[in-house]
Amino acid sequence: MSSDARSARWAWLAVAGLSVFIAAFAIGCGGSDSSDSTSGGGEMLSEVGEGEGQLNLICWPSYCENGSTDPDVDWISDFEKQTGCEVNVKIGNTSDEMVQLMRTGQYDGVSASGDATLRLIDGGDVAPVNTDLVSNYADIFPGLKDQPFNSVDGQMYGIPHGRGANLLMWNTDQVKPAPNSWGAVFDPNEAAKQKGHVTAYDSPIYIADAALYLMATQPDLGITNPYELDEDQFNAAIDLLKQQREFIGEYWSDYAKQIQSFANGDTTVGTTWPYQYLALQAEGDPVASTVPEEGSTGWSDTWMISSEAKHPNCMYMWMDHITEPQVQADVAEWFGEAPANSKACEPQYLKKGPFPDVKHCEKYDASGEKYLDDLYYWTTPVSDCGDDRGDVCKTYDDWVQGWTEVKG
Amino acid sequence: MEATGLGAPKPRRSAGHRLADLFHGRPRLQAGTLLAGPVGWLVIGYLGSLAILLIASFWSLGELSGEVERSFTLDNFKTIVEDSVYRTVTLRTVGIAAAVTVTDALLALPLAFYMAKVARPSRQSLLVVAVLVPLWSSYLVKAFAWRTILSEEGILNWALDPLGLSGPGYGTLAVWLVMSYIWLPYMIIPIYAGFDRIPDSVLSASDDLGAKAWMTFRRVIWPLVFPAIVAGSIFTFSLTLGDFIAPTLVSSTQFIGTVVKSTITTNLPLAAAYSVVPILIMIIYLLIARRLGAFEHV
Numbered sequence: 001m002s003s004d005a006r007s008a009r010w011a012w013l014a015v016a017g018l019s020v021f022i023a024a025f026a027i028g029c030g031g032s033d034s035s036d037s038t039s040g041g042g043e044m045l046s047e048v049g050e051g052e053g054q055l056n057l058i059c060w061p062s063y064c065e066n067g068s069t070d071p072d073v074d075w076i077s078d079f080e081k082q083t084g085c086e087v088n089v090k091i092g093n094t095s096d097e098m099v100q101l102m103r104t105g106q107y108d109g110v111s112a113s114g115d116a117t118l119r120l121i122d123g124g125d126v127a128p129v130n131t132d133l134v135s136n137y138a139d140i141f142p143g144l145k146d147q148p149f150n151s152v153d154g155q156m157y158g159i160p161h162g163r164g165a166n167l168l169m170w171n172t173d174q175v176k177p178a179p180n181s182w183g184a185v186f187d188p189n190e191a192a193k194q195k196g197h198v199t200a201y202d203s204p205i206y207i208a209d210a211a212l213y214l215m216a217t218q219p220d221l222g223i224t225n226p227y228e229l230d231e232d233q234f235n236a237a238i239d240l241l242k243q244q245r246e247f248i249g250e251y252w253s254d255y256a257k258q259i260q261s262f263a264n265g266d267t268t269v270g271t272t273w274p275y276q277y278l279a280l281q282a283e284g285d286p287v288a289s290t291v292p293e294e295g296s297t298g299w300s301d302t303w304m305i306s307s308e309a310k311h312p313n314c315m316y317m318w319m320d321h322i323t324e325p326q327v328q329a330d331v332a333e334w335f336g337e338a339p340a341n342s343k344a345c346e347p348q349y350l351k352k353g354p355f356p357d358v359k360h361c362e363k364y365d366a367s368g369e370k371y372l373d374d375l376y377y378w379t380t381p382v383s384d385c386g387d388d389r390g391d392v393c394k395t396y397d398d399w400v401q402g403w404t405e406v407k408g
Numbered sequence: 409m410e411a412t413g414l415g416a417p418k419p420r421r422s423a424g425h426r427l428a429d430l431f432h433g434r435p436r437l438q439a440g441t442l443l444a445g446p447v448g449w450l451v452i453g454y455l456g457s458l459a460i461l462l463i464a465s466f467w468s469l470g471e472l473s474g475e476v477e478r479s480f481t482l483d484n485f486k487t488i489v490e491d492s493v494y495r496t497v498t499l500r501t502v503g504i505a506a507a508v509t510v511t512d513a514l515l516a517l518p519l520a521f522y523m524a525k526v527a528r529p530s531r532q533s534l535l536v537v538a539v540l541v542p543l544w545s546s547y548l549v550k551a552f553a554w555r556t557i558l559s560e561e562g563i564l565n566w567a568l569d570p571l572g573l574s575g576p577g578y579g580t581l582a583v584w585l586v587m588s589y590i591w592l593p594y595m596i597i598p599i600y601a602g603f604d605r606i607p608d609s610v611l612s613a614s615d616d617l618g619a620k621a622w623m624t625f626r627r628v629i630w631p632l633v634f635p636a637i638v639a640g641s642i643f644t645f646s647l648t649l650g651d652f653i654a655p656t657l658v659s660s661t662q663f664i665g666t667v668v669k670s671t672i673t674t675n676l677p678l679a680a681a682y683s684v685v686p687i688l689i690m691i692i693y694l695l696i697a698r699r700l701g702a703f704e705h706v
Contacts, residue, residue: 096673103475123475196577197560202660204674250578250660265560266578397469400674405493407662 044128045312052311055085055318058101058110060301061255062275062335063161063322064089073334073354075327083321085314093253094203095378102126108309109318111161113299114149115205115378119396121157126304128155133316136323139343143368149379150302158302159319162328164337164364165298165375166201166209169277169289171268181292182213184269186240191247191269199258199270200244202251204396204403205378208297209271210237210244212376216294226297226376228385234394234402241406251407262287274336274364278355291371298375329353329360338366458687465681476676484681494667498685501664504584505648509641511588512595516640520596521629524603525611539596547590551654554586558658582658587648594643602636603629638702645693649686 057064066087067074076087090107092098095116102110102125112120120126131137137159144150144160151157170179175194183190185198200206211226214236223233249267252258259276261267263285277289303322305315321327328344331337333353338361339345345361357363365372385393394402421429431438468481488494523535542550557564557575564575576582606629614624652665664686671679697703 094673100673100676119475123470125475202670248660264562397675400671401487401491404662404667404671405491407660408493408496 044130048133048316049313051083051085051314055311055314056088056107058090058092058107060111063111079321083317105308108311108315109305111301112304113378115380117149118380127307134320139341158304160340161301162337162340163300165291165296167289168292169272172286172288174268186213194268195247197249197268198247199267202253204399210240227379227381228393230392238402278336300377325349338364461680467677484678497662505645508587508648509644512592512644516595516599520599523600539593551657555657558582579659580661583655586654591644591647595640598636598640602633606632635701638697638700
């Protein structure tokens with residue numbers, strides 16, 4: 001009995017201590033609120049000074065190579081030698097992860113896709129970019145400048161990096177004939193043939209892929225943009241994804257895991273980035289890929305600088321370095337995307353890349369004439385539908401919720 | 409020097425001595441000073457982070473920025489209670505944690521009995537080492553090893569192929585298998601200790617009094633070793649309940665851990681609210697375990 005009484009007293013003490021702690025924490029929070037209220041915050045740099053010796057980046061896989069993946073694929077070592085900025089890379093597998101990492105304030109910059117850029121700008125996590133300080137900006141394709149996903153009121157919030165389409169990839173031994181439609185993963189008759197071996201991208205943004213397929217197959221729904229979905233359209237996409245769930249072997253968000261899955265035969269068909277396709281092909285695995293007839297979702301990436309960057313000079317030097325024609329050609333060939341710098345398409349640069357191919361820019365439609373301009377680039381869904389439907393569209397919050405439900 | 413007369417001044421004592429004097433005869437001060445460090449760490453580091461978690465669960469997100477807004481709302485908890493997907497995931501997680509616990513208990517009982525009561529002392533220590541060795545290798549390595557074992561072209565399918573069978577592949581079954589493997593030592597060790605505490609004379613006495621093996625197990629061994637099983641189950645149950653790494657490696661099925669992991673990047677307050685659920689489940693579990701006497705010998 002007495003030991004019970006004593007432990008009860010301890011418990012109360014702990015609770016009291018905790019309350020004090022909570023109170024202290026809450027007060028601390030109240031104080032810090034004022035600092036992040038400035039939307040689109042951060043000062044714009046007016047000149048690039050001496051490098052700070054360090055640079056902390058958040059990158060999409062294979063955007064920041066220092067020779068550790070392949071000794072010949074390296075555009076960081078030179079940069080480090082030239083600028084004295086030691087580069088620390090953190091790989092982000094999804095846009096959500098990147099936004100989360102940027103909000104820690106520990107990183108100087110990020111290669112953000114369109115579904116992250118607006119969130120970062122609106123959250124005041126990134127600073128406007130003085131494009132005059134980035135000499136290669138002049139050579140960027142005009143179609144990538146002053147876009148809704150990388151600028152606000154004509155003020156750029158980053159430097160375009162490159163863009164491309166999400167591909168449909170399949171195992172040529174298992175999937176015959178070669179598919180040319182997203183029906184391979186969405187049509188129950190088609191997907192059932194690969195039951196347990198279908199894959200999909202494990203992120204709420206994948207809902208757009210389902211909407212894109214519905215756009216082509218169920219015109220009655222009236223979907224005009226896969227990121228602007230009202231209640232009915234959204235539910236139809238969710239239902240389609242729930243149906244697809246039965247055929248999924250595993251969802252992927254880690255590109256390395258997807259490569260392994262395709263190489264093992266655990267996965268035979270599904271959406272992918274060109275990088276995984278190129279990596280598997282280089283290993284001699286039996287894979288093929290295409291942009292299906294319905295078109296595709298895609299990404300257009302932008303290097304953004306944190307509003308709390310501790311090494312802003314190094315970050316500006318990086319933005320200039322990563323948009324140099326040769327580096328652009330290297331990254332574009334290595335990842336399998338269209339470069340943002342038009343000069344990178346010149347044969348002299350393409351010839352020196354990791355997968356030398358002077359036709360690279362034609363293949364990936366760098367100028368956007370063939371299909372690139374018609375892709376539906378990842379963007380953050382908001383309630384404003386952007387047309388006369390008004391504010392009835394599903395927000396990213398709903399998408400996140402919907403995705404949890406799809407996975408069940 | 410040696411003779412200290414009545415009028416002689418007291419010798420100056422060193423700081424260490426004076427400090428010792430301060431503590432002399434004050435057991436509370438002694439204990440308090442000794443525990444200040446660890447308890448302070450526990451309150452600030454451990455309970456503190458729990459408190460932050462609890463606070464965060466009442467926050468909400470801005471629409472476009474998706475940035476956390478620090479204003480009080482109960483919406484997150486409402487979502488968790490009202491949305492059926494969270495109930496399904498919770499039930500599934502509790503189910504798999506229970507299945508893993510039962511499996512491990514069934515595997516550990518005979519093994520621990522053999523280790524404690526049958527094996528020669530030299531073999532006994534060898535077995536204890538054998539049980540502990542897997543704990544020396546990284547959790548990730550073990551989980552990844554299972555990923556390759558269970559793969560389509562993995563060793564399991566290769567071995568089963570001549571029999572016309574195939575392995576479970578990735579999925580809930582795989583999670584059950586991997587979790588049962590990874591957490592097994594945590595079940596064996598407490599049960600082994602439990603068996604070890606039962607004097608051999610008790611078993612002999614039961615035998616002398618005419619009890620058959622089953623009767624001895626049911627009436628003598630089981631009641632004595634049961635608290636140890638409950639103690640072991642706390643480990644297997646709670647570790648499975650919160651795990652998110654192995655489930656993502658060998659399945660695409662959602663568990664509490666994986667939902668929290670994926671929600672934390674998209675909706676921190678909701679993730680915080682949802683992670684309160686396993687805490688509640690464990691509190692209930694520990695209360696029951698206490699009733700069953702799990703803490704009496706641990």
